[in-house]
Amino acid sequence: MQEIDRTLPAPAEWRVELIGVPAGADVHLRLRLESVMEGVLVTGELDVPVTGSCARCLEPIEDTLHLDVQELYAYEGSTTEATSEEDEVRRIDGDYLDLAPLVRDTVVLNLPLAPVCSEDCAGLCVDCGQRLDDLPADHHHEVVDARWAGLAEKFGTPTTSSPGAPGESPTTEEN
Numbered sequence: 001m002q003e004i005d006r007t008l009p010a011p012a013e014w015r016v017e018l019i020g021v022p023a024g025a026d027v028h029l030r031l032r033l034e035s036v037m038e039g040v041l042v043t044g045e046l047d048v049p050v051t052g053s054c055a056r057c058l059e060p061i062e063d064t065l066h067l068d069v070q071e072l073y074a075y076e077g078s079t080t081e082a083t084s085e086e087d088e089v090r091r092i093d094g095d096y097l098d099l100a101p102l103v104r105d106t107v108v109l110n111l112p113l114a115p116v117c118s119e120d121c122a123g124l125c126v127d128c129g130q131r132l133d134d135l136p137a138d139h140h141h142e143v144v145d146a147r148w149a150g151l152a153e154k155f156g157t158p159t160t161s162s163p164g165a166p167g168e169s170p171t172t173e174e175n
């Protein structure tokens with residue numbers, strides 16, 4: 001059995017649309033390599049820093065993912081290797097066990113497609129585009145339809161019409 005405890009810089013391409021591992025960030029691997037009947041069993045954990053933006057409110061996100069790893073690397077000629085498809089099982093290549101693809105797949109497959117700044121992030125106001133979490137709970141907009149706005153103008157404003165205004169006074173014709 002062998003233990004690996006290493007910190008390695010992340011490559012640039014560990015990223016999905018809204019979140020990813022900053023290139024060069026410290027990725028901490030604590031892995032245990034055990035010889036089993038069919039090959040080498042790799043178990044352990046990864047600590048991976050991620051940065052991105054919230055899918056609901058676009059706030060920047062900074063977090064560390066703690067991921068579990070468990071994977072069998074099959075020996076050449078083992079039953080596992082013989083009964084699995086080419087891409088179904090990882091293989092030991094001679095004496096060489098390539099951990100990089102396992103770490104990459106574990107990280108990339110665990111990056112959230114819709115990351116959130118907090119589980120109950122309310123997102124953005126559809127009318128003004130501000131973060132609802134930053135606004136008072138009763139935040140809302142008086143939305144007046146343009147056509148109703150026209151009516152409000154016509155009937156809503158009280159007009160002072162006084163009888164006998166200049167020009168309006170009835171004229172009487174006398175003979």
Ligand SMILES: [Zn+2]
Nearest residue numbers: 054057117121
């Ligand atoms: Zn958010």
Ligand SMILES: [Zn+2]
Nearest residue numbers: 125127128129
């Ligand atoms: Zn608003």
